[in-house]
Amino acid sequence: MDFSDLTYWILFASGVASFLAVAGCFRLFRSNVPGSVHKSFLVLIGLSALGYASAETLFTFLFVSAAAYSSGALVRRMETPHARRIVLALAIPVLFLPLVWFKYRLFIAKNLGIDFTANLPLVLPVGISFYTFQAVGFLVDSARNRADFPSFVDFLCFESFVPQIVAGPIERRSGLLPQMRSFRFRWRTSDIAWGLRYIVLGLFFKLCLGDNLALCHPADSHGNVFALWLRNISFGLRIYFDFCGYGLSAYGLARCMGVRLTQNFAAPYSASDITEFWRRWHRSLTNWFRDYVYFPLGGSRTRCWAFNILFVFLLSGLWHGASWNFVLWGGANGVALVAHKFFSRRLGLRLPRPLARFLLLAFVFYAWMLFDRTSLPALLADHALLFSPRSYTTSSLRAFPGTFQDPFVLSCFLLPLAGLVLLAEGFCVRRGRNPYAILLSHPALCAEIFLIFQLDSGHANEFIYFAF
Amino acid sequence: MQTSSFTSRSSAGTFVVLMLAAVLSAAFSWHAKRHWQVESAFFSESIRVSQRYANTLRAKSPHLFIVFGGSTSKASWIPSILQDEFGVPIVNFGLHAGFGPHVITELAMREARPGDTVVIAFEPASLARDTIFFPTSGTDFFLHEKGLSFRRGQFFRLAPTHLVQYLQGNTRYNLFMIMKRLRRMKPYRYVIDDNLRKDGWLEVNERRHLPFDPTARPSRPIHLGKAGRELILAIRDECERRGVRAIYAIPPSLEGNPNATSAYAGFLLDILQILPVVRDPLLGCNPNPNEFADTTQHPLRSGAIRATRSLGTALATDQFWTKEELSRLHARRIDADALSISLPRKIESIPNK
Numbered sequence: 001m002d003f004s005d006l007t008y009w010i011l012f013a014s015g016v017a018s019f020l021a022v023a024g025c026f027r028l029f030r031s032n033v034p035g036s037v038h039k040s041f042l043v044l045i046g047l048s049a050l051g052y053a054s055a056e057t058l059f060t061f062l063f064v065s066a067a068a069y070s071s072g073a074l075v076r077r078m079e080t081p082h083a084r085r086i087v088l089a090l091a092i093p094v095l096f097l098p099l100v101w102f103k104y105r106l107f108i109a110k111n112l113g114i115d116f117t118a119n120l121p122l123v124l125p126v127g128i129s130f131y132t133f134q135a136v137g138f139l140v141d142s143a144r145n146r147a148d149f150p151s152f153v154d155f156l157c158f159e160s161f162v163p164q165i166v167a168g169p170i171e172r173r174s175g176l177l178p179q180m181r182s183f184r185f186r187w188r189t190s191d192i193a194w195g196l197r198y199i200v201l202g203l204f205f206k207l208c209l210g211d212n213l214a215l216c217h218p219a220d221s222h223g224n225v226f227a228l229w230l231r232n233i234s235f236g237l238r239i240y241f242d243f244c245g246y247g248l249s250a251y252g253l254a255r256c257m258g259v260r261l262t263q264n265f266a267a268p269y270s271a272s273d274i275t276e277f278w279r280r281w282h283r284s285l286t287n288w289f290r291d292y293v294y295f296p297l298g299g300s301r302t303r304c305w306a307f308n309i310l311f312v313f314l315l316s317g318l319w320h321g322a323s324w325n326f327v328l329w330g331g332a333n334g335v336a337l338v339a340h341k342f343f344s345r346r347l348g349l350r351l352p353r354p355l356a357r358f359l360l361l362a363f364v365f366y367a368w369m370l371f372d373r374t375s376l377p378a379l380l381a382d383h384a385l386l387f388s389p390r391s392y393t394t395s396s397l398r399a400f401p402g403t404f405q406d407p408f409v410l411s412c413f414l415l416p417l418a419g420l421v422l423l424a425e426g427f428c429v430r431r432g433r434n435p436y437a438i439l440l441s442h443p444a445l446c447a448e449i450f451l452i453f454q455l456d457s458g459h460a461n462e463f464i465y466f467a468f
Numbered sequence: 469m470q471t472s473s474f475t476s477r478s479s480a481g482t483f484v485v486l487m488l489a490a491v492l493s494a495a496f497s498w499h500a501k502r503h504w505q506v507e508s509a510f511f512s513e514s515i516r517v518s519q520r521y522a523n524t525l526r527a528k529s530p531h532l533f534i535v536f537g538g539s540t541s542k543a544s545w546i547p548s549i550l551q552d553e554f555g556v557p558i559v560n561f562g563l564h565a566g567f568g569p570h571v572i573t574e575l576a577m578r579e580a581r582p583g584d585t586v587v588i589a590f591e592p593a594s595l596a597r598d599t600i601f602f603p604t605s606g607t608d609f610f611l612h613e614k615g616l617s618f619r620r621g622q623f624f625r626l627a628p629t630h631l632v633q634y635l636q637g638n639t640r641y642n643l644f645m646i647m648k649r650l651r652r653m654k655p656y657r658y659v660i661d662d663n664l665r666k667d668g669w670l671e672v673n674e675r676r677h678l679p680f681d682p683t684a685r686p687s688r689p690i691h692l693g694k695a696g697r698e699l700i701l702a703i704r705d706e707c708e709r710r711g712v713r714a715i716y717a718i719p720p721s722l723e724g725n726p727n728a729t730s731a732y733a734g735f736l737l738d739i740l741q742i743l744p745v746v747r748d749p750l751l752g753c754n755p756n757p758n759e760f761a762d763t764t765q766h767p768l769r770s771g772a773i774r775a776t777r778s779l780g781t782a783l784a785t786d787q788f789w790t791k792e793e794l795s796r797l798h799a800r801r802i803d804a805d806a807l808s809i810s811l812p813r814k815i816e817s818i819p820n821k
Contacts, residue, residue, distance in 0.1 A: 413643055
């Protein structure tokens with residue numbers, strides 16, 4: 001499901017071509033293709049993509065889907081809220097079981113001091129973090145909305161919708177399911193035109209910016225604080241363009257098929273504060289945690305609102321990876337969010353916008369250091385370097401270009417290009433428009449296509465979020 | 469999300485614009501790769517030069533020695549000396565090792581005729597891989613040299629994905645070239661007039677700082693990888709079919725560690741299972757850094773002359789390594805604590821580039 005890999009498009013095209021062949025057979029008998037055939041093919045394409053990734057991926061997905069659907073059907077029959085809660089309490093852990101087993105068992109064992117056998121292969125089924133959360137969301141929503149329960153095929157279309165199955169967005173029952181119910185392989189030119197725009201933009205983000213920023217991402221700061229900041233900034237930009245690129249391509253492909261997915265990103269680096277940043281970054285996950293963890297805990301209406309926020313972000317950090325640095329990253333963001341809410345809402349303090357943006361960006365790029373460094377000793381050393389005033393000297397600044405892993409010229413071109421893209425986003429945000437409006441315009445798309453051809457990194461980098 | 473006033477509402481317009489942009493970008497990439505790839509242009513010309521030299525040699529000798537390998541072989545062995553001093557009519561079709569052994573073999577073997585001897589001279593690292601790998605630079609060069617040729621070669625097959633890669637410009641390369649042009653630097657470190665001789669020899673006369681540490685750890689064993697073995701076997705079989713003799717000669721590189729000869733002897737034992745190996749006493753090692761130019765693989769003229777005479781002596785008298793000799797050399801590893809190296813202590817100062 002790697003949009004930057006030609007194999008993915010060939011497989012997808014093969015699936016669609018197969019459907020067209022079948023549709024052609026129906027047309028021979030002058031009959032319309034039933035909706036169930038459309039949806040069955042859609043499911044087949046999704047399951048084929050999962051099976052192509054690995055057998056573990058396919059079987060794990062089928063297990064989670066079957067468990068979610070059957071639990072949803074059961075919870076729907078429960079008359080009392082208490083009974084429904086019991087079903088949820090039993091079913092949700094079952095849904096999380098494969099995720100915990102594949103992603104967290106070694107982490108748990110290591111922290112409990114258990115010598116877990118290292119002979120079992122650690123193969124993380126592709127997309128498990130995403131479709132598990134989507135399945136849990138479906139189950140909880142089914143408990144709340146018992147009247148309208150989908151057929152198994154509709155549910156599988158929802159759960160295995162190929163553009164978003166591997167790396168999101170995590171869709172909601174209310175958003176995607178109605179579209180899956182009425183899904184047909186329709187080819188509306190306006191949808192395809194818009195879809196292609198988003199696909200081009202997504203590929204530009206991924207191939208030109210994300211992959212090339214990986215080249216100028218210093219492997220080591222060599223004890224230079226400016227190199228450390230460059231490392232953090234290039235990682236923060238890289239992960240944005242990589243993940244957002246995937247989301248845009250997924251959105252575009254879905255749009256070509258006449259389906260509207262959630263846009264996972266809305267120019268997060270244009271935000272003015274940390275709260276707004278998290279409303280714009282990986283929105284589907286943030287909203288999932290808000291609706292299924294934060295609100296049930298009481299949200300901001302309880303005295304423990306700060307704890308609720310912190311708890312949600314610690315969980316969010318853990319979702320990203322089975323390592324303490326991810327938890328630290330989540331915790332740091334949680335603390336920042338709590339601090340912002342306290343000072344801005346409770347105390348009514350407001351900073352001038354330029355200062356607020358500077359502080360936000362400084363914090364966000366600092367926090368990416370927690371995300372990127374999986375070794376705690378290395379993280380401690382980086383903190384010592386970052387927060388020591390003696391690190392910021394003119395001699396360090398002069399030595400800075402010499403620390404570049406890749407030639408200076410690469411960073412001198414790529415970082416300004418990335419900056420230009422972010423400026424275009426910010427310009428649209430300030431005017432209340434689609435943040436990617438400028439980048440989706442015809443002149444910009446022409447430039448993006450040209451750069452896609454000219455700026456091949458030479459390394460096939462998998463989407464970063466595939467690892468989650 | 470709301471559509472923006474910046475964007476056109478015409479779907480047909482979008483299709484046309486995107487298609488046109490893609491076609492023009494692809495055409496630009498094709499043109500750039502065909503005409504602005506300085507490395508490909510240099511080595512294309514080196515093939516032409518070697519072909520012209522081969523034609524003049526064939527007028528005097530019907531059977532030639534065809535050397536091919538990476539740039540180590542291209543820079544180490546001087547065909548005119550081999551011809552004039554040793555009577556060995558040799559033509560050098562060595563190319564940039566980064567093109568990959570399959571592309572180099574495919575192009576060089578086209579020059580071999582019945583009765584010729586092909587001297588395979590790939591660096592051990594090129595043949596140590598277990599999986600077949602076609603580097604992009606090699607497929608690009610093949611397309612540059614042969615154009616659109618989707619046919620199955622003897623050793624290398626061009627696939628549609630290679631064409632897709634050919635239409636993509638490399639970021640580092642493109643930015644480097646722009647920087648070089650802006651700073652009015654040489655586009656490529658080698659220039660045809662300065663570095664390519666009429667006999668096809670690549671003379672490298674620019675000295676750079678070389679990584680050379682006499683106390684470096686002993687070389688790790690090097691072995692013929694699975695992909696390398698398959699290639700050598702394929703070359704041998706094709707040569708047998710065509711009535712061409714095939715032998716292997718190891719090109720020398722800068723090696724200061726005495727255990728390097730033991731490591732290379734082990735590698736040559738693997739080759740010996742398939743092909744005769746030329747008995748070049750240098751055994752792929754020249755410990756003198758003063759005889760090397762810009763890399764540890766490219767000798768200066770003095771180093772190339774030494775390597776050429778060593779090869780010439782072996783070829784002129786038909787000397788090949790025996791299994792026993794190589795086994796003895798392979799077994800002769802020196803204890804790391806008892807290193808005694810007789811190396812020139814004075815390394816001539818060179819400009820730090």
